[in-house]
Amino acid sequence: MALRELNFTFTPEDPRPFPLGWSHRGVVGSGDMEVMFEQADLGGQVQVKVCTPVVGFDEVWERVLDRCIKESQVSDVSIEINDNNATPVVVAMRMRQAIEEARKEAE
Amino acid sequence: MTTEPKIWNTLERDYRERLEAARPYVMDGKVVEAGDTVKLLEAVVRPGDKVNIEGDNQKQADFLAQCLCEVDTDKVHDLHMVQSVLSIPAHLDIFDKGIAKKVDFSFSGPQAGRLAEYVRDGKIELGAIHTYLELYGRYFVDLTPRVALCVGVSADKNGNIYTGFNTEDTPVIAEAVKFRQGIVIVQVNEIVDEVPRVDIPGDWVDFVIQAPRPFYIEPLFTRDPALITDSQILRAMMVIKGIYGEYGIQRLNHGIGFDTAAIELLLPTYGEELGLKGKICSYFVTNPHPTLIPAIESGWVKSMHCFGGEAGMAEYVQARSDVFFIGPDGSMRSNRDFAQTAGHYALDLFIGGTLQIDKYGNSSTATASRIAGFGGAPNMGCDAKGRRHATPGWMKCGEEYGMHDELVGDLPRGKRLVVQLQETFREKMAPGFVDKLDAVALAENAGLDLPPVMIYSDDLTHVVTEEGIAYLHKCTSMADRMAAIRAVAGFTEVGMAEDPAETASLRERGIFKTPADLGIDVRRANRDLLAAKSVKDLVNWSGGLYNPPAKFRNW
Numbered sequence: 001m002a003l004r005e006l007n008f009t010f011t012p013e014d015p016r017p018f019p020l021g022w023s024h025r026g027v028v029g030s031g032d033m034e035v036m037f038e039q040a041d042l043g044g045q046v047q048v049k050v051c052t053p054v055v056g057f058d059e060v061w062e063r064v065l066d067r068c069i070k071e072s073q074v075s076d077v078s079i080e081i082n083d084n085n086a087t088p089v090v091v092a093m094r095m096r097q098a099i100e101e102a103r104k105e106a107e
Numbered sequence: 108m109t110t111e112p113k114i115w116n117t118l119e120r121d122y123r124e125r126l127e128a129a130r131p132y133v134m135d136g137k138v139v140e141a142g143d144t145v146k147l148l149e150a151v152v153r154p155g156d157k158v159n160i161e162g163d164n165q166k167q168a169d170f171l172a173q174c175l176c177e178v179d180t181d182k183v184h185d186l187h188m189v190q191s192v193l194s195i196p197a198h199l200d201i202f203d204k205g206i207a208k209k210v211d212f213s214f215s216g217p218q219a220g221r222l223a224e225y226v227r228d229g230k231i232e233l234g235a236i237h238t239y240l241e242l243y244g245r246y247f248v249d250l251t252p253r254v255a256l257c258v259g260v261s262a263d264k265n266g267n268i269y270t271g272f273n274t275e276d277t278p279v280i281a282e283a284v285k286f287r288q289g290i291v292i293v294q295v296n297e298i299v300d301e302v303p304r305v306d307i308p309g310d311w312v313d314f315v316i317q318a319p320r321p322f323y324i325e326p327l328f329t330r331d332p333a334l335i336t337d338s339q340i341l342r343a344m345m346v347i348k349g350i351y352g353e354y355g356i357q358r359l360n361h362g363i364g365f366d367t368a369a370i371e372l373l374l375p376t377y378g379e380e381l382g383l384k385g386k387i388c389s390y391f392v393t394n395p396h397p398t399l400i401p402a403i404e405s406g407w408v409k410s411m412h413c414f415g416g417e418a419g420m421a422e423y424v425q426a427r428s429d430v431f432f433i434g435p436d437g438s439m440r441s442n443r444d445f446a447q448t449a450g451h452y453a454l455d456l457f458i459g460g461t462l463q464i465d466k467y468g469n470s471s472t473a474t475a476s477r478i479a480g481f482g483g484a485p486n487m488g489c490d491a492k493g494r495r496h497a498t499p500g501w502m503k504c505g506e507e508y509g510m511h512d513e514l515v516g517d518l519p520r521g522k523r524l525v526v527q528l529q530e531t532f533r534e535k536m537a538p539g540f541v542d543k544l545d546a547v548a549l550a551e552n553a554g555l556d557l558p559p560v561m562i563y564s565d566d567l568t569h570v571v572t573e574e575g576i577a578y579l580h581k582c583t584s585m586a587d588r589m590a591a592i593r594a595v596a597g598f599t600e601v602g603m604a605e606d607p608a609e610t611a612s613l614r615e616r617g618i619f620k621t622p623a624d625l626g627i628d629v630r631r632a633n634r635d636l637l638a639a640k641s642v643k644d645l646v647n648w649s650g651g652l653y654n655p656p657a658k659f660r661n662w
Contacts, residue, residue: 031534057536060598087532088598089338089573093629097337100630 006050008062015044015075018099019106025098033086035098040078052083064088068095118288125151125290126313136264138298139314144174147314149182151290152254157187158207159252159280162194163239163443164214164327164482165394165415166273170294170318171256172197180205187211189250191239191276192480193218195323202231211250212480213237219477226478226553236559239483240447243276246283255284255291258322261302262295266312269302272416272424272439273324277307279444285311294318304436326418326656328394330368333641333661341622341632342528342571343369346458347378349576349625350526350569351387354500358390360450360487361399362459366528368398370458375405375638392449395420395431395439397655400648401638403430413439414446414483419659423652447483451491455500456524459484461561462533465544466601468564468579468592470527473546478553481561488562490523497521504568509583522580525562526569531597539572540596564588570595574602575621582618594619 018039026034040047048065068074086094114120128150132143139147152158152175160175161168175183176197186207193199193215201207202225211234215222225231237245246252257280260271270277281291292314293307347370350356361367374388384407391399391411397420402408411430416439424431424439431439450457461470473479494501501521505511508522529539546558568580570592577591594610596602613619622629639645642659 054536063603064598085534085536087530087534087536089531090336093337093341093573093632097630097633104630 003051003053004055006052006058006061008048008050008065010046010048010066010069011044012046012069012073012075014073016073017075018077018102020102023098023102025101026094028082028084031085031087032090033081033083033094035094036080037098037102038078038080040076042076042078044075046075046077046079048079048081050081050083052081054083054085060088064091065095068092068099071096072099074099122288122290125153129314133314137266137309137313137315138264139316141170141316141319144171144316145177147292148175149178151292152178152183152186154183155185155187156253157189157250159190159255159284160188160198161190161255161257161276161280162198163191163276163415164194164216165325166258166275167195167323168256168258168294169195169197169323170316170320171258171292175206175256176200176204178206187234189242189246189252191242192216193222199225208232209234211235211237211242211245213239213242214480214482215478219479223476223478223549223553233553233555236478236480236555238481238485239443240451240486243279243444246279251287251289252280252284253289255280255289257281257291257293259293259295259306261297261299262293262312262315263299263302263309264315266293266309266315267302267305268293268295268307268312268315269304270306270440272413272421272441274306274441275415275443278442281307281311292316294322296321303438304434306440324418326659328363328396328417329419329655329659330365330396330398331642331659332368332372332398332637332639332644335365335369335372335634335637337633338530338573339366339369340373340634340636341573341627341629342366343373344377344627344632344636345571345576345622345625346370346526346528347373347383347387348381348627349620350456350524350571352381352383354455354503354524356387356456356500356524358454358498359388359456359458360454361391361393361396362457362484362487364460364528366460367458368396369637371396371398371402372637372639374402374407376636378407379405392446392454395424397642397645397653398639400645400653403427404648412446412449413441414443415441418656419654422654423649426652443483447486450483450487451489452494454487454523455498456526457487458526458528459488460528462539463541463544464527464529464539464570464592465541466589466592467585468567468570468588469544469560470562470567471544471546471558471560473544473549473559475545475548475552478549478559481559484561488525489566490525494521494523500524504580507578507581509581509587522568524568525566526571527562527567528571531572531574531599531602538599538601540592540599540601542600572597575619575624578618578620581616587613587618591618
């Protein structure tokens, strides 16, 4: 199945820079995804690249990611997601777990 | 004027005639050889009879069903099947062959697609789709079978039947049929000199047949803990804290599925940590789910009555006679009729999963091209209006009921909790919340009078998704209720219509609670919380008493 690449940029209102240089969570198992975070000087913004086989859910991706960023206000990070048919539920959980664990690790 | 004297025992006369016709095939006592079964059926079944083939979502009278497929259609035809399930191919083959033409049933599971096709093609005349209790009720009113083809573990030559721990539907069928002078035929795995205990008395049974192979049984309630996801664990944490703990739920039924398996496996870990042991989940009416073993072993469960048995659990259940309902012979007896009745009146809560919930809160497992039926879920998943005893959880839910004053005035009344667990998207991105249920399209396609709704919105009190819990019963209007559904519906089409200001107001009123509102740390929602992470772990918890079926042995 052909993979598609989606790119999004978000601008959190109260930016909290990603605390680690690099971080990786998750596995690209069926119905799951991996996510990589890399610190980047983006002037408070977040860039997300999604590699996914799923067609027709671009707006859902944008809304799920937008909510993750709004919830966490994470900023100055380049995020790469390799998706294997994860549902929005799984995406939101993996993102939330990854960001919270990175913050805990940096404490 | 002379009138013929009225005959009042035509049923009995008819029964005697049928017995007489069967005489050539009866050996010792009530025993008929397996090889004579087709001839026996041709002798005792008459065209147009109402006939029951016993079977449910677990055990099946599969040998007798197969033999009914082989009768001569000149002798036996146009039967009206009245039975719990259409689940093995033979159940539909009899329609294909013209042996039967009409059906009243409850659940069709694996044959749901074929059933829809036959109804559309006019091969089957569909009476109605029932819940189990509803169908059992009609056995004693207008749908009494003339002949029942039942199933047990062993029989003696006088027809006394031992069902083993899968008693299930046999008593209710045999009682309805025998006390209307009908014919009861039972296939058993073994003819013995003396049965371990009498589940069905011999004088309720006309013929017993030792089938060439043991009856088929589906391990329907076994869930491998290895397949439980983080999202299921998160919902389980919310249920334990935000519903079981909040309402002090002591008496409950767990529906089938991974969501409820996750709850069961979190009781000895997360439940224990919240200090809820002894305060929740003491009395179950549920099948003997292997995933309940850790909670039972940790002393959570005081009593458990079962609808049926579960493959591999016999020895474990037998060794825990303080918990289960055990006969004088030492083995468990189940009874679907009584368990369903308990579901209506004795339990404070039902919880289960579903396929689709609509924007009003109605839910269904029907899809547009499959007539799957109900089984027992609607009996469990409703607020039975005849209940009159009070328990703390039932009273609290009644106090919170937003429509109470409108409907009852100022008198106190409780309300049963009916909880649906729902993942907003299933695999292949199938949405769990929809504008209109597929059941509506199915009703149109198959010409049903009623869209098959599993649980109606007015019975549903709580919906749990990874977004949080909607306490729907607190709503005072349908508008409120729809807003609460949108709040838990995530990124589905229904959820995308959410108004954040409205959701904030629902949170203030305690109608919608997020995991954070419930004080749940989402990071902890992972498999480390499970008391058992594999089937092997369950075997270990049971001290080797649980003997999983081969397909679950992956070590």
